[in-house]
Amino acid sequence: MDLTNWIIMLAIAWIAVAFFCLRRRADWSIENRARRRAGMRLIAQAVFALWSATLIVLRGLALTSAHRMPDATPLAMLIAAALLSACGAYWLIRGARLLKARRLFAAC
Secondary structure (H helix, E strand, O other): OHHHHHHHHHHHHHHHHHHHOOOOOOOOOHHHHHHHHHHHHHHHOOOOOOHHHHHHHHHHHHHHOOOOOOOOEEEEEEEHHHHHHHHHHHHHHHHHHHOOOOOOOOOO
């Protein structure tokens, strides 16, 4: 799969995030809009991080196996992909929490 297909998949994922996260309601306050936008931004970052991790694993390891990049080690690429995946998971969790409705009366 060439790089153009990867970029198209990233654009489709970002459009899906924007579609599901920015459904408008007329009764949203300014604070609620800010929370939802911050949540959408974090989820978009998570999508990009996970996309980058899969791109590193699939394309990077294919290039090292073809002996085109003799300096890069597969272990370093896997560590970078694991770090990106961990960041993506953290941003996804934080973004999902921001998208939830706030509780008015929390139990003490």
